[in-house]
Amino acid sequence: xxxxxxxxxxxxxxxxxxxxxxxxxxxxxxxxxxxxxxxxxxxxxxxxxxxxxxxxxxxxxxxxxxxxxxxxxxxxxxxxxxxxxxxxxxxxxxxxxxxxxxxxxxxxxxxxxxxxxxxxxxxxxx
Amino acid sequence: xxxxxxxxxxxxxxxxxxxxxxxxxxxxxxxxxxxxxxxxxxxxxxxxxxxxxxxxxxxxxxxxxxxxxxxxxxxxxxxxxxxxxxxxxxxxxxxxxxxxxxxxxxx
Numbered sequence: 001x002x003x004x005x006x007x008x009x010x011x012x013x014x015x016x017x018x019x020x021x022x023x024x025x026x027x028x029x030x031x032x033x034x035x036x037x038x039x040x041x042x043x044x045x046x047x048x049x050x051x052x053x054x055x056x057x058x059x060x061x062x063x064x065x066x067x068x069x070x071x072x073x074x075x076x077x078x079x080x081x082x083x084x085x086x087x088x089x090x091x092x093x094x095x096x097x098x099x100x101x102x103x104x105x106x107x108x109x110x111x112x113x114x115x116x117x118x119x120x121x122x123x124x125x126x
Numbered sequence: 127x128x129x130x131x132x133x134x135x136x137x138x139x140x141x142x143x144x145x146x147x148x149x150x151x152x153x154x155x156x157x158x159x160x161x162x163x164x165x166x167x168x169x170x171x172x173x174x175x176x177x178x179x180x181x182x183x184x185x186x187x188x189x190x191x192x193x194x195x196x197x198x199x200x201x202x203x204x205x206x207x208x209x210x211x212x213x214x215x216x217x218x219x220x221x222x223x224x225x226x227x228x229x230x231x232x233x
Binding site: 043044045046047059061062095100107108111112113114115116117118119 | 158160162169170171172175181213215217218220221222223224225226227
């Protein structure tokens with residue numbers, strides 16, 4: 001069974017940092033792109049960042065570029081999101097998602113999200 | 127970036143009725159349009175992709191159509207478990223974007 005489990009969320013003050021983790025199981029992690037998608041109440045779903053299967057970043061949303069850093073460790077079946085200079089606009093539920101294409105570098109395969117974790121809540125507030 | 131506009135914002139129907147949800151793109155997305163279902167308290171679930179392909183395990187009462195900028199998700203005969211928010215998503219252009227969602231309530 002494919003599983004994606006997020007962790008690392010919490011309450012943090014504006015300007016501080018947080019590191020999210022996503023641990024995968026039930027599939028060959030090396031073969032798939034993995035992404036972060038966040039859900040902000042009243043604003044719906046927003047793709048944040050992704051990491052392709054072969055070690056390159058898919059990119060970052062403009063709203064987080066320069067502040068967030070994505071990385072992955074295939075030996076640990078894990079994806080990470082280092083979030084710096086957090087603001088209240090970063091508050092939301094952060095989901096780890098799998099891109100459906102096996103060993104694909106096509107953007108549309110990397111961003112068809114066929115499995116989602118349950119999410120980890122990030123709250124930025126003083 | 128491509129903006130997706132979903133309508134209506136809320137739909138309230140009875141079991142057995144037919145639901146029609148719309149998604150309009152600000153520019154063509156060809157056939158790279160997907161739909162996700164989010165039930166209360168759950169993560170989104172992939173429902174349809176490439177306009178009209180059902181994802182694994184999705185019941186046949188779900189169908190979708192469209193091309194270019196106008197797309198439709200149809201649920202032929204509503205079940206109570208179809209109560210959810212439905213989002214469309216485009217994957218033709220970076221960044222991938224989602225619509226704001228349609229809330230479907232089953233009376």
